[in-house]
Amino acid sequence: MKLRRVGEDALLASLLRQLPGSRKLxxxxxxVVEFPGAKNLLVLKTDCVVEKIHFTSATDxxxxxxxxxxxxxxxxxxxxxxxxxxxxxxIVPAARSTTWVHKLYRGLKRAAARFDVxxxxxxxxxxxxxxxxxxxxxxxxxxNRSVSxxxxxxxxxLFVTGRLxxxxxxxxxxxxxxxxxxxxxxxxxRVHAMMDLSDGLGADxxxxxxxxxxxxxxxxxxxxxxxxxxxxNAISDGEDxxxxxxxxxxxxxxLERSWRKKFSKLPLTRIGSLTQRLNNSTxxxxxxxxxxxx
Amino acid sequence: MKLRRVGEDALLASLLRQLPGSRKLxxxxxxVVEFPGAKNLLVLKTDCVVEKIHFTSATDxxxxxxxxxxxxxxxxxxxxxxxxxxxxxxIVPAARSTTWVHKLYRGLKRAAARFDVxxxxxxxxxxxxxxxxxxxxxxxxxxNRSVSxxxxxxxxxLFVTGRLxxxxxxxxxxxxxxxxxxxxxxxxxRVHAMMDLSDGLGADxxxxxxxxxxxxxxxxxxxxxxxxxxxxNAISDGEDxxxxxxxxxxxxxxLERSWRKKFSKLPLTRIGSLTQRLNNSTxxxxxxxxxxxx
Numbered sequence: 320m321k322l323r324r325v326g327e328d329a330l331l332a333s334l335l336r337q338l339p340g341s342r343k344l345x346x347x348x349x350x351v352v353e354f355p356g357a358k359n360l361l362v363l364k365t366d367c368v369v370e371k372i373h374f375t376s377a378t379d380x381x382x383x384x385x386x387x388x389x390x391x392x393x394x395x396x397x398x399x400x401x402x403x404x405x406x407x408x409x410i411v412p413a414a415r416s417t418t419w420v421h422k423l424y425r426g427l428k429r430a431a432a433r434f435d436v437x438x439x440x441x442x443x444x445x446x447x448x449x450x451x452x453x454x455x456x457x458x459x460x461x462x463n464r465s466v467s468x469x470x471x472x473x474x475x476x477l478f479v480t481g482r483l484x485x486x487x488x489x490x491x492x493x494x495x496x497x498x499x500x501x502x503x504x505x506x507x508x509r510v511h512a513m514m515d516l517s518d519g520l521g522a523d524x525x526x527x528x529x530x531x532x533x534x535x536x537x538x539x540x541x542x543x544x545x546x547x548x549x550x551x552n553a554i555s556d557g558e559d560x561x562x563x564x565x566x567x568x569x570x571x572x573x574l575e576r577s578w579r580k581k582f583s584k585l586p587l588t589r590i591g592s593l594t595q596r597l598n599n600s601t602x603x604x605x606x607x608x609x610x611x612x613x
Numbered sequence: 614m615k616l617r618r619v620g621e622d623a624l625l626a627s628l629l630r631q632l633p634g635s636r637k638l639x640x641x642x643x644x645v646v647e648f649p650g651a652k653n654l655l656v657l658k659t660d661c662v663v664e665k666i667h668f669t670s671a672t673d674x675x676x677x678x679x680x681x682x683x684x685x686x687x688x689x690x691x692x693x694x695x696x697x698x699x700x701x702x703x704i705v706p707a708a709r710s711t712t713w714v715h716k717l718y719r720g721l722k723r724a725a726a727r728f729d730v731x732x733x734x735x736x737x738x739x740x741x742x743x744x745x746x747x748x749x750x751x752x753x754x755x756x757n758r759s760v761s762x763x764x765x766x767x768x769x770x771l772f773v774t775g776r777l778x779x780x781x782x783x784x785x786x787x788x789x790x791x792x793x794x795x796x797x798x799x800x801x802x803r804v805h806a807m808m809d810l811s812d813g814l815g816a817d818x819x820x821x822x823x824x825x826x827x828x829x830x831x832x833x834x835x836x837x838x839x840x841x842x843x844x845x846n847a848i849s850d851g852e853d854x855x856x857x858x859x860x861x862x863x864x865x866x867x868l869e870r871s872w873r874k875k876f877s878k879l880p881l882t883r884i885g886s887l888t889q890r891l892n893n894s895t896x897x898x899x900x901x902x903x904x905x906x907x
Contacts, residue, residue: 356653357650361648361698403646404646410661440657444661446743448663448665448743
């Protein structure tokens with residue numbers, strides 16, 4: 320069977336099932352593991368962007384670099400970890416100009432500096448195929464502030480940061496991961512479950528609900544829409560890189576009030592709640608977002 | 614200017630010069646950094662293999678996976694660190710068979726299991742270009758056992774493990790990194806400088822000498838040759854994945870004796886010594902090994 324008929328989720332799931340007993344604690348968005356002799360947890364994430372799949376040869380290489388760094392950093396926001404170190408792999412056609420590579424690298428550097436991440440290693444290779452930029456991030460999270468997709472409770476309010484939809488019109492190359500917001504959230508509130516929205520609410524919310532063993536209901540009319548976006552865009556476009564998280568409804572008033580004070584320019588919107596496990600017909604109300612290999 | 618005219622070393626050096634003040638302690642083979650609240654050091658390394666550059670479409674995918682995992686693990690041997698966690702990025706043409714991917718993954722898993730490394734994360738992407746397997750490893754080393762290329766002292770003996778040359782006849786796809794040997798060495802001896810031989814002694818030894826601010830002399834006739842290899846092969850072929858290290862001549866007798874007892878099947882050979890800094894004519898006696906982009 321060809322890969323494109325399997326789908327990325329299915330392939331990854333199938334590969335991960337083969338793994339021997341893992342020392343990973345949680346690991347939807349990042350791997351969160353013990354580090355010998357430390358009381359904090361080590362957090363690891365790798366991500367890549369591929370020419371002709373995630374960007375075109377005409378895309379400004381500085382924005383490609385920015386995005387390549389910010390994508391895995393968005394996963395650090397998802398688990399409320401502080402990123403610290405980056406390793407970068409550049410796979411570049413030998414005929415590409417050094418100017419292109421230097422601009423790409425400038426984007427990577429600017430993005431890393433935005434979150435005080437040190438680029439501590441690099442690997443380059445030629446290729447006869449498409450350019451690839453792969454970034455691996457390591458960092459740290461306190462044991463009592465690490466969040467996964469799996470801790471949602473029945474009745475929790477579901478919130479999203481920012482506005483959804485239409486990312487491909489530009490945001491997907493210029494977004495700033497919600498690390499500061501996520502760190503603030505876990506400092507001041509009990510966040511039961513959280514993730515970053517990369518494949519679109521329609522694909523990602525069912526994953527959070529499923530990981531928590533629950534269903535969900537959302538108020539589509541409440542979805543915060545990016546300028547020019549419609550509800551379908553907010554559900555299906557993907558690449559929003561906003562936070563989706565679940566907190567107890569008892570925290571709602573205090574959360575909304577202190578959020579407005581702290582992040583006055585960034586909307587925080589209650590879009591629905593976690594419910595008992597859904598039956599299939601209800602869960603299919605949300606269309607799936609973009610999935611690789613399909 | 615095109616990349617192929619610059620060369621990988623020059624490109625990396627140029628990019629790394631641009632980096633802001635780095636928190637990296639050493640970093641030729643791996644990045645070795647502080648981890649918050651831990652007394653051991655965090656060790657990071659990423660490496661990739663690219664189809665049509667490092668392997669062909671006809672190469673057994675299980676061996677491709679083995680090599681992709683073992684290459685960065687060889688860098689852990691270089692700094693005497695214990696690898697712990699792996700993140701894997703697979704970039705695969707959508708028309709490739711799932712059988713190919715599963716075999717590749719079996720090779721990755723077997724190699725990781727050989728050193729008790731847990732695969733804790735994965736990322737897959739389609740591509741319209743060549744397949745890429747990128748592996749990022751994190752691990753740990755005690756502060757007093759971390760070794761770099763830079764600590765060699767004038768008069769130190771230079772040793773290599775195993776036999777050199779001819780790796781492309783098969784060893785490059787099946788080698789076992791010298792992690793056990795390296796950990797034993799730093800447990801029982803003061804290793805002043807160490808690296809793994811990936812580009813060939815002719816390219817790698819000058820790097821170790823330069824990092825230590827020294828020159829070197831070698832006895833070419835003493836080089837341990839793989840079956841069928843000649844001296845030129847031992848110097849220039851590359852992909853030996855053996856250790857090259859420097860220790861005080863005062864340790865020579867005890868090292869040779871206890872090595873033979875511990876690793877009876879693996880030769881350890883004194884190939885020369887570190888000297889005062891070389892002038893250019895002498896340093897060019899060694900031909901350079903394989904360098905990407907050239």
